[in-house]
């Protein structure tokens with residue numbers, strides 16, 4: 001029978017323990033990371049959400065019953081330990097606990113498919129099948145904590161910059177960009193879709209609120225299996241009135257910087273995270289310049305095509321950089337056209353990290369007739385977007401904005417190679433559980 005929590009509460013987190021409180025009796029709670037030794041002495045490592053705690057149960061120094069219960073514990077078991085804090089040069093934080101009493105809330109009888117301390121586990125499906133347990137591993141705890149720090153810093157940035165947080169519908173009647181990979185669902189008696197982006201709604205909201213942001217899921221029916229695509233991802237979207245794409249690039253630079261600074265301050269369970277330096281001015285290359293870079297690296301470059309990861313790798317692109325003034329052709333209908341040299345370009349940018357796209361943004365078309373004409377050019381039925389177009393008759397400000405993929409940003413800032421590990425319960429073409 002597991003022990004009851006009852007009225008017992010933790011008195012200290014791992015990080016509260018130090019030689020300064022030597023001699024005090026404390027109660028800690030957490031998961032068993034490892035048990036070593038046997039017979040006369042057992043060492044137990046407990047992990048709580050902040051770090052690790054060493055417990056030393058030595059014959060003669062603690063109750064025999066307690067010592068035997070400790071020796072029999074298996075990793076992942078959930079325990080409360082009450083005992084005296086004792087200085088120890090070898091232990092983390094310079095202290096260990098000499099136990100007086102133990103409660104086992106959840107005794108693990110099975111051998112888990114992986115150790116809680118494992119840095120790597122070969123098969124990702126083994127981990128994902130018991131994701132909540134997987135997320136206890138230090139390496140993932142650090143990524144999740146980094147995500148939390150980054151989000152907090154980004155929200156603070158938006159608050160300081162006078163943005164209003166908005167929430168737009170995720171159940172929608174038609175595609176934002178037409179034909180893209182949408183999930184279709186039943187909506188009462190009709191068909192609906194899961195929103196692939198808050199694009200049109202956030203643009204509309206600049207009419208009343210000028211500066212808006214949303215941090216929310218986007219849904220993409222991505223048919224390919226890649227380490228950089230999820231079917232459900234979190235997008236940090238912002239949209240701002242009376243500015244253009246240059247101002248948005250400035251903001252994106254700030255957002256990446258505040259997120260990186262926040263993560264850099266975090267002492268991970270597995271040590272400091274290796275956060276890349278963010279230059280004060282993130283380099284900006286026009287699409288035309290990128291074509292030249294690719295050509296000089298011997299990569300065939302055709303105007304109008306995407307900048308594929310393999311080409312960017314061959315050209316040696318590394319770190320954060322913007323690519324701006326993309327060809328208009330492939331851009332969504334709401335992106336503002338421009339002319340650069342003799343080529344039709346758009347007031348658009350992508351933020352890249354090496355070969356990984358982190359963000360996409362642009363100045364938007366604010367004129368209804370122009371927007372309708374772009375829809376026609378792209379073969380989209382304007383009448384389906386009437387719900388959107390009609391507000392343009394009543395004062396749409398010039399505006400610009402972008403979407404930043406939170407999981408992609410974290411891949412860059414925490415050096416995580418697979419996007420599945422920068423989220424909690426990843427969704428992709430093969431996985432809809434847990």
Ligand code: ATP
Nearest residue numbers: 220222228229230233357358359360403404405408
């Ligand atoms: P890609 O070409 O890499 O598939 P995209 O051009 O479809 O991306 P956008 O529609 O411009 O992406 O979305 C803006 C941002 O949202 C991207 O830069 C990326 O950070 C994030 N994003 C888009 N799709 C996904 C996805 N399937 N999984 C994770 N993040 C995504």
